[in-house]
Amino acid sequence: MRLPLALPPVLPVLTILVLIGPVLAGLWGTISAAFGHLPVAGLYGPSLQPFEALWNWPGLGPAVRLSLVTGVLATLLSLLITLLLLAGWSGTRPFRAVLRLLSPLLSVPHAAAAFGLLFLIQPSGWIARALSPWLTGWQRPPDVLLVQDPWGLAMTLGLVVKEVPFLLLISLAALGQIDSQGRLRVAMALGYGRVAAWIFAVGPALYQRIRLPIYVVLAYSMSVVDVAVILGPNTPPPLSVQIVRWMAEPDLTLRTLASAGALVQLALVIGALLLWRGAERGIAALGTGLIYRGWRFSRDGLWRALGLAAAATSVGLVLAGLLGLVVWSFAARWSFPDLLPDGMSLRSWSRNSPAALETLATTFAIAGAATLAALVLTLGCLETEERRNLRLTRKGLWLLYLPLLVPQTAFLPGMQTLLLGFGIDRTLWAVVLAHLVFVLPYLRLSLEGPYKAWDPRLGAVGAAMGASRNRIFLQLRLPMLLAPILTAVAVGMAVSVGQYLPTLLVGGGRIQTLTTEAVALAAGGDRRAIGLYGLVQTAAALLPFVLALALPLFVWRNRRGLHHG
Amino acid sequence: MKRILSLALALAPLSAWATPDPADWPAVVEDAKGQTVHWHAWGGSTATNDFIAWVGERLEDDYDITLNHVKLESTADAVTRVLTEKSAGQDDDGAVDLIWINGANFAAMKDADLLFGPFAEALPNWQLADTENKTLQHDFTVPTEGYESPWAMAQVVFMHDTADLPERLGSMEALLDWAREHPGRFTYPQPPDFLGTTFLKQALVDLSDNADALSKPVNEDNYQEVTAPLWAFLEELTPLLWREGRAYPATGPRQLQLMNDDEIDLAISFSPGEASTAIANYQLPESVRTFVLDKGTIGNASFVAIPYNSGSKAASMVVANFLMSPEAQLRAQDPDVLGYGTVLDLNALSVQDRAAFRTLDLGIATLTPEELGPVQPEPHPSWMTRISEDWVARYGVGN
Numbered sequence: 001m002r003l004p005l006a007l008p009p010v011l012p013v014l015t016i017l018v019l020i021g022p023v024l025a026g027l028w029g030t031i032s033a034a035f036g037h038l039p040v041a042g043l044y045g046p047s048l049q050p051f052e053a054l055w056n057w058p059g060l061g062p063a064v065r066l067s068l069v070t071g072v073l074a075t076l077l078s079l080l081i082t083l084l085l086l087a088g089w090s091g092t093r094p095f096r097a098v099l100r101l102l103s104p105l106l107s108v109p110h111a112a113a114a115f116g117l118l119f120l121i122q123p124s125g126w127i128a129r130a131l132s133p134w135l136t137g138w139q140r141p142p143d144v145l146l147v148q149d150p151w152g153l154a155m156t157l158g159l160v161v162k163e164v165p166f167l168l169l170i171s172l173a174a175l176g177q178i179d180s181q182g183r184l185r186v187a188m189a190l191g192y193g194r195v196a197a198w199i200f201a202v203g204p205a206l207y208q209r210i211r212l213p214i215y216v217v218l219a220y221s222m223s224v225v226d227v228a229v230i231l232g233p234n235t236p237p238p239l240s241v242q243i244v245r246w247m248a249e250p251d252l253t254l255r256t257l258a259s260a261g262a263l264v265q266l267a268l269v270i271g272a273l274l275l276w277r278g279a280e281r282g283i284a285a286l287g288t289g290l291i292y293r294g295w296r297f298s299r300d301g302l303w304r305a306l307g308l309a310a311a312a313t314s315v316g317l318v319l320a321g322l323l324g325l326v327v328w329s330f331a332a333r334w335s336f337p338d339l340l341p342d343g344m345s346l347r348s349w350s351r352n353s354p355a356a357l358e359t360l361a362t363t364f365a366i367a368g369a370a371t372l373a374a375l376v377l378t379l380g381c382l383e384t385e386e387r388r389n390l391r392l393t394r395k396g397l398w399l400l401y402l403p404l405l406v407p408q409t410a411f412l413p414g415m416q417t418l419l420l421g422f423g424i425d426r427t428l429w430a431v432v433l434a435h436l437v438f439v440l441p442y443l444r445l446s447l448e449g450p451y452k453a454w455d456p457r458l459g460a461v462g463a464a465m466g467a468s469r470n471r472i473f474l475q476l477r478l479p480m481l482l483a484p485i486l487t488a489v490a491v492g493m494a495v496s497v498g499q500y501l502p503t504l505l506v507g508g509g510r511i512q513t514l515t516t517e518a519v520a521l522a523a524g525g526d527r528r529a530i531g532l533y534g535l536v537q538t539a540a541a542l543l544p545f546v547l548a549l550a551l552p553l554f555v556w557r558n559r560r561g562l563h564h565g
Numbered sequence: 566m567k568r569i570l571s572l573a574l575a576l577a578p579l580s581a582w583a584t585p586d587p588a589d590w591p592a593v594v595e596d597a598k599g600q601t602v603h604w605h606a607w608g609g610s611t612a613t614n615d616f617i618a619w620v621g622e623r624l625e626d627d628y629d630i631t632l633n634h635v636k637l638e639s640t641a642d643a644v645t646r647v648l649t650e651k652s653a654g655q656d657d658d659g660a661v662d663l664i665w666i667n668g669a670n671f672a673a674m675k676d677a678d679l680l681f682g683p684f685a686e687a688l689p690n691w692q693l694a695d696t697e698n699k700t701l702q703h704d705f706t707v708p709t710e711g712y713e714s715p716w717a718m719a720q721v722v723f724m725h726d727t728a729d730l731p732e733r734l735g736s737m738e739a740l741l742d743w744a745r746e747h748p749g750r751f752t753y754p755q756p757p758d759f760l761g762t763t764f765l766k767q768a769l770v771d772l773s774d775n776a777d778a779l780s781k782p783v784n785e786d787n788y789q790e791v792t793a794p795l796w797a798f799l800e801e802l803t804p805l806l807w808r809e810g811r812a813y814p815a816t817g818p819r820q821l822q823l824m825n826d827d828e829i830d831l832a833i834s835f836s837p838g839e840a841s842t843a844i845a846n847y848q849l850p851e852s853v854r855t856f857v858l859d860k861g862t863i864g865n866a867s868f869v870a871i872p873y874n875s876g877s878k879a880a881s882m883v884v885a886n887f888l889m890s891p892e893a894q895l896r897a898q899d900p901d902v903l904g905y906g907t908v909l910d911l912n913a914l915s916v917q918d919r920a921a922f923r924t925l926d927l928g929i930a931t932l933t934p935e936e937l938g939p940v941q942p943e944p945h946p947s948w949m950t951r952i953s954e955d956w957v958a959r960y961g962v963g964n
Contacts, residue, residue, distance in 0.1 A: 039652070059962030124826035140827045143749035148812035234755055234813060236962040248641050251673070252648055333847040336827040345847075351615060416649075426660050504642075510603060510635060510660055520608040520636045525819035526848065529611045 009388070011380030015440065016399060018377070022415045022437050023403050029414020033259035043256060050260035057257075059236030062150070066238040067268055070152040070159065071222030072276075077156070078163035079214060081314065084307030086171055086206075087198035088300070091181060094308060099168065101315045106165040107494035107541035108318055111518050112534035114158045114230040116321020119328070119527070121154060122147050124336045126324055132337035141336055148233045155232035159221045161314045167210065167217065169491075173449035173484075174209035178202065195304060196297035200287065207280075212397060213445060216404040218276060219269045223407035226500050226519055239265050243409045244501070255413070262410040269407055322538060329531035348528040356514070356536045363513040363540055366428065366503075367496035370435035374443045374492055375485070381444070382451045383473055400444060403437045408501045416505045426510045434502035439492045446491045450484035480562060482555060486548035494541040514540055585879040587687035594628065596879035601631040603877075604869075604884065605643035606665035608636020610818055612842055616903050619896065624887060630880045635661075644670050647679050647872045658876030663884055666713060666870045667759070668705035669946045674870065675712055681871040681878055683711025688882065690889035695910035701866050705946040706780055713868035716888035717897055718906030720864035720937055721767050721833060722855040724840045724930070729830040733856035737771040737798060740831075744805040750830040752806050754820065755813035755961065757953040764833045765952050767863055769795045770941050779944035783951045792952065796959070803960060810960060821848045837937060838904020841928025845901050854930050861939035866908055891918040900928030 032038070037045030054060060089095035120126050124141035132138040147154040180202045187197035207214075223240040232238055237245075239261055246258035327341065328334075329348050334341035385392065392400070415434065454477060462472045478485070500515050507516070514537040521529050556562040585593045602624075608614060614634065621632035637643055643664045650659045666674070674680050685691060694701055694715065701715045702708060723734065729750065734740045744751055754761035770779065772794040778787055803810035807829050814820050820832035821843050827850075834840065834855070843849040869888065871881045887893055891914055894907040904927070911919050927933070 057962070058958055062962065124823075124828050143808060143828075145808050145811055148808075150811065229815075234815065235811060235960065248639050248645060252645070331847070333850075335825055335850060351611065355614075355618070510633075512636065517608070517636065520638050521611075522609075522815075525609070525814070525816060525822045526611045527822055528847075 009384055011377055012384055012390075015377045015381050018433075018436055019403055019440060020399055022434070023406055023411050026411025026414030027406065030259045030262050030410050033256050033414075034263045036256055038252065038256055038259075043253065050256035053257050054260045054264065059242065063236045063239040063242055064264070064268060066150075066152050066233065066236075067222045067240065067265065068272060070156045070228075070232070070238065071218055071269075072272060074156045074159035074163060074221040075214065075218040075276075077160045078167055078217060081160070081164050081307065081310040082167040082171060083199070083203065084195070084303060085168070085311040086175075087195040087203070088304035088307040090175070090184075090198070098308070098311050098315060099172075101319070102165040102168055102311070104542055104545050105162075105315060105318050106169055107490065107497075107538070107545050108162070108322065109494070109498035109515060109518075109534075109537050109541055110158075110162050110224070111226045111230065111498070111500070111515060111522070112325065112538045113162050113318050113321060114227045115518075115522070115530055115534050116324050117154075117158050117161065117317060118147055118230055118321075119324040120317060120321050121157070126320065126339075129337050129339050138337060147231050150233050150235075152228075152232050152238065155228055155238075156221075157317075158227045158231045159224065161318050162227075163217050163221065164311065164314045167213065170210050170213045170445060171206060173446060174206055175202075176449055176453045177209060178205045180206070191296045191298065193296060193298040193300040195300040195307075196295075200291055204284070204287070209449075211280075212401050215273055215276070216401060216441075218272055219405045219407065222269050222272060223265055223409060225409070226515075229519070230522060239268070240407060240409050247409075247413055258409075258413075262407065262413075265407045266410045269405065273405070322535070325531040325534045325538075327531075328527045329535060331528060348532050352529055352532050353536075356517075356533060359512055359514050359517050360536055360540055362428075362511065363497055363515075363537075366432055366435055366511070366513060367439075367493045367540075369428075369432045370439045370496050371443070371489055371492035373432070373436055374440040375489060377440060378443045378447055378488075379478075379485075382448065387469060401441055404441050412501050412505045426507055428511060431503055431507045431511045434506040435496045435499055438499060438502065439495050442495045443488050443492045446488040447484060450481055454481060483548070483552040483562070486551055487545075490544035490548040493544040497537060497541040584681075585882070587682075587684040587882060590687075590689055593879045593882055597877075597883045598629045600877040600880035601633060602662045602880045602884050603633045603635050603660060604663040604665070604881075605635045605637055605640075605646075605661050607638075607640060608634070609638070609816060612846065612903050616897060619902075620884070620887065620893065623893075624880075624884060628880070628883050628887075630883060632884065640664065640666060640670050644674055644679075647674065647874065648677065650874055651677075651679060656874050659872055659874035661872045662875040662877045663881040664870050664872065666868055667865070668707070668943070669949055671704050671709075671713055671868065671870060672707045672946050674872070675707070675710075679873055680712045681873050681875060681881075682713075684871065684882055685709065685711045685714035685885065687711070688714060688886040688889060690886050693891065693909045693913045694889060695908060695913075697910070699866060699908060700864070700940075700942070701908060704868060705865065705943045705949070707946060709868065713870035714885040714889065715866040715868050715908040716885070716893075717867040717903075718864065718908055719835045719867060720837055720857070720906065720940055721763060721835055721862035722837050722840075722857055722932065722937075724824065724832045724834055724849070724853050724855050726824060726827075726830045726850055726853050728850065728852040729827075734831075735859040737768050737858070741798060741802055741805075743831075744802055747830065748805045749807050749809070751832075752808070752810075752813055752820070752823070752829055753833055754816050756956045758816055760817040760833060760835055761813070762949050762953045762956075763835055763863070765795065765799075765956060766944055766949060767833070767858075768798055769948070769952065770863055770944065771858055771860060772798055776942070779948060780942065782945050783947040788951065792955070795952070796955075799956075799960070818848075824853065825849055836903075836905060838898070838900045838906070838928060838931045840930035841900035842902070842904040844930060845928065849930075851929075855932055857932065857936070857938055861941045863943050864940035865943050867905070891915075891921075895921055895925065898922070898925060898927075900926070900931060904928065904931060 034050055035045045036043055036047030036049050123144050123146055128141060183201040184197055187201035188194060225240050225244055228238045228241045236242060243258045243261045246254045330344045331341035332343035332345040458476060459472050462476050498515055500519055503511060503513050503516050514533060518533040518537055521533055585596045587593060606617060617634045624630040624632050643661050646660050696702060699718060734743055753764040756762045756765060773791055775791045778791050814823055817834060823829045824832055825848060840849060840853050840855050844851055844853060869885050871878055875881055889908060891909065894909050897903045897905045898907050911922055
């Protein structure tokens with residue numbers, strides 16, 4: 001009997017190409033430049049000179065330390081908060097409340113969240129204003145290094161408040177694949193405290209499924225640029241920021257230095273991943289030891305409180321920061337230590353909103369096109385894999401996540417050169433392609449769980465009733481998966497809206513999105529305009545989430561069981 | 566062979582039909598119709614962005630030119646862009662049509678033959694420019710030779726919040742004395758930021774008596790000697806800076822926010838009218854005023870240049886010419902708009918235009934041309950590069 005293959009295997013192949021092609025081509029460009037081969041600048045390698053120059057850069061040590069400290073610390077804290085919240089509260093009412101706030105927060109672009117946070121925590125920020133002068137006695141802000149601190153703690157905080165929602169969302173998708181409530185009940189019945197029961201019984205199974213996303217968080221946190229520019233130290237900056245600076249120098253020979261730095265960054269990320277992997281084993285051994293001792297950890301109220309408090313704080317910081325952006329965008333004169341501006345004015349909005357709306361249209365066009373393409377590819381892949389009974393091997397998964405694990409600074413410049421060679425750079429389509437590289441993995445990440453969790457018996461029933469595979473796919477599976485698909489689309493849109501480097505480099509500055517505009521404004525420091533752009537940027541990312549929540553309710557208004565996918 | 570070559574050279578202007586001749590202005594204006602100009606200009610200031618948007622509207626109305634402001638974080642981005650295109654063989658219709666450019670970037674582009682021109686001195690409004698008293702034909706001592714066209718004058722001023730620092734400071738030594746008494750109340754943008762490096766140059770010019778050496782490229786023989794007073798000054802000043810010099814604002818406008826938040830009392834600016842404009846925009850307290858140093862401060866002109874591979878050279882020239890028009894210059898000088906100094910010679914203007922400039926209210930924090938005093942010449946661009954590199958090595962990488 002002929003296999004009814006409706007979808008050709010073209011899609012998985014294409015997906016791999018779209019994901020891997022730019023990364024490999026870009027990496028190749030980086031490697032050759034790092035070894036002194038850059039015909040553009042009249043340099044013909046190979047030579048070790050760029051690495052020597054990098055070695056002689058006095059900032060190398062601190063920059064490397066910063067990348068490692070902020071990356072590892074941010075990942076560790078985000079993971080801890082996520083696990084504590086899940087362990088202590090999953091399935092409870094407060095958990096759902098936090099969750100309802102957290103998942104939309106996922107869409108707040110990193111830059112906007114960082115700006116909001118900056119205004120909250122700096123010595124002249126909202127928190128200080130709220131306490132001054134009545135409590136602190138400060139008539140003038142204290143001269144203390146709270147942001148741009150040499151250890152990058154402010155920057156770490158900025159990353160944590162953005163990564164907690166991400167990890168939570170990913171975890172929830174994965175929890176659907178394991179019987180977490182059942183495991184929890186069994187362990188609790190054995191007398192374990194809630195947190196310990198969850199950590200011992202659910203944790204390991206969950207961790208396996210969220211391992212790659214955690215690695216993504218680690219790689220991202222180690223090489224982030226926009227958050228680092230806003231909250232991170234500058235004397236010296238983290239390695240990634242310095243790489244981008246060298247790339248922007250008119251002296252093209254500095255690109256070899258940047259490329260050498262990019263390879264070091266790549267090595268750092270790989271090193272940190274290996275380190276993390278080693279720590280995983282250590283912790284697993286430790287956990288096993290604890291289980292054998294039989295302690296039940298039944299008094300875990302403090303841990304539960306801590307988990308909820310940390311998650312709530314992280315939500316609160318982002319929300320208060322966004323509120324700060326709102327107030328600034330309407331502020332007339334506003335000086336320290338006033339809690340609120342002297343007056344409100346629509347001037348910033350009337351001045352900036354026409355341009356912002358125009359940029360919003362471009363941003364949506366790019367995000368929409370990239371997400372649509374990514375959706376077609378992802379659904380096509382998932383369905384093809386299922387029909388052909390293909391399983392993405394572990395290696396295959398690594399390839400899929402390659403664009404997220406390789407620092408952007410390492411391959412985007414090479415990718416730009418490639419597109420320039422084809423003469424298709426700085427077109428809207430080139431930017432869409434560049435965004436697709438990043439949107440695709442996230443889309444797959446959000447969709448894979450729900451897609452595979454779909455009960456195959458429903459398909460079997462459909463088949464028994466004579467439905468073709470295509471019909472089952474189109475009329476049964478997709479509609480039932482409407483909610484997760486829309487959520488995945490929203491994630492994809494948010495990822496696209498937040499992209500900075502791909503837009504800037506591949507767009508050649510001609511394609512402007514809200515994010516490139518916001519970061520350009522960041523250099524200027526007009527807090528009113530930054531506030532406005534940050535808000536519009538957030539709204540652009542948030543709107544798809546609102547639709548993703550609202551549409552299933554509307555479409556399935558007479559099918560309650562489908563409201564949550 | 567030589568004959569063929571010279572013949573080919575003689576024919577070249579004929580075949581280069583796409584390149585408009587700046588001398589034939591009516592043809593340039595005709596050519597420019599319907600073209601789009603991608604003006605790559607720093608996008609960090611709302612006031613500048615608004616001004617450029619206004620220029621766009623005016624050009625659309627009068628010349629049927631579409632102006633697209635590509636907002637840069639750093640001018641070097643645009644330079645890199647053109648360089649990359651050249652090496653990739655993209656010799657026409659490049660991404661950049663017009664660049665707001667200065668000093669080091671201009672020198673780099675001119676050296677690498679990346680600029681179209683000469684065109685600037687053929688623009689009709691060049692006749693109105695003040696080439697006598699303003700440095701319009703040199704950019705950081707590098708001769709412009711018509712490869713860039715001026716559109717604004719800049720001069721270093723210091724903005725001080727009179728609520729905390731009532732008196733002007735006459736010299737860099739006075740600034741240091743004041744910083745000793747008020748630690749943590751002054752900072753400057755972090756080099757290699759343009760304005761940060763300008764602060765270093767201003768300090769160097771004020772502290773050293775070696776104007777002659779500064780006007781020439783950096784020379785290893787006297788570099789140590791010439792810059793010694795600067796490093797001695799910074800050695801003392803740095804621990805007295807905001808955050809003890811462990812962090813710096815990224816750019817000039819960031820200083821405005823710090824001043825508004827009352828984190829600092831003194832900031833440097835390269836635009837005499839910036840303080841007035843910022844006060845009008847609620848970005849600075851009303852108590853802010855400006856001053857210059859006793860010996861004067863450094864100044865230069867802002868320019869626009871056209872890359873060799875621009876696909877809209879004619880329209881770009883029209884934009885450059887419009888920027889030098891009395892209408893645009895007057896608007897740019899208006900403190901409610903930009904507060905930039907004009908490049909025009911008021912005596913060359915019509916009676917009405919001159920009157921408009923004379924009656925323009927410069928704003929509460931702007932010094933009059935007389936108060937601005939003598940303009941110190943910019944050091945050769947190699948100084949900027951070298952000092953900024955040394956600064957980064959000394960203060961920019963160790964916390």
